[in-house]
Amino acid sequence: MPRISPATVIFDVGNVLMTFDGRRFSRIFTDTEADAQLLYAALFDRPEWSLLDAGAISHDTMRRIAEAALPKRLHHNLHACMDHWHEHSEPLGAVNDLAARLKERGMGVYLLTNANDRIERLLHRTPAWPLADGWVASAFEHVMKPDPSIYELLCERYDLNPANCLFVDDSADNCRGAEVIGMSAFHFTGVADGDVDGSAAALERTIDAL
Structure with a gap:
């Protein structure tokens, strides 16, 4: 048979x-390795990222949570990363x-x-x-x-x-x-x-x- x-x-x-590589995406949207690590920790490496995938929180909520974990000078980098990381997958x-x-x-x-x-x-x-x-x-x-x-x-x-x-x-x-x-x-x-x-x-x- x-x-x-x-x-x-x-x-x-x-x-x-x-x-899908959050560390790489974070480097693309920042100018230094130190800032990339900050962005990665504030966005992709947070438990709230899973809540976003679960539909339990909105992108606006995720943005505000990540902003609170970052210096204000990196908020623009965060917004750009959230809006465009998929273009680098x-x-x-x-x-x-x-x-x-x-x-x-x-x-x-x-x-x-x-x-x-x-x-x-x-x-x-x-x-x-x-x-x-x-x-x-x-x-x-x-x-x-x-x-x-x-x-x-x-x-x-x-x-x-x-x-x-x-x-x-x-x-x-x-x-x-x-x-x-x-x-x-x-x-x-x-x-x-x-x-x-x-x-x-x-x-x-x-x-x-x-």
């Missing part, structure tokens, strides 16, 4: 399809190319991301997005990975069978959340390991072997 690949592959976005070519090949093979391609309500600014830069059969972002649903309910929501919205899905994420915890509802999962470590092409190849081998 031939091997049967999962009918659907569900991709995370940050550090799977697109780079780059596609992970090997993974986007794989998504295109999967689509050509007739497989379903979906996106599931913990992201704020401006995520479409980033998605427009994501080569795999026009190929996607559907997507879910946490801020609009007020629930985040690895809560199993967000994976269930995706499946219910698009009539997917979890048993026929492979979920791909750079967080091991998020992979475990998918497994709770019966999905297969692949922990994508390409960005962390500095070997995106190798991790993408391993992902493709995993899909072919299922």
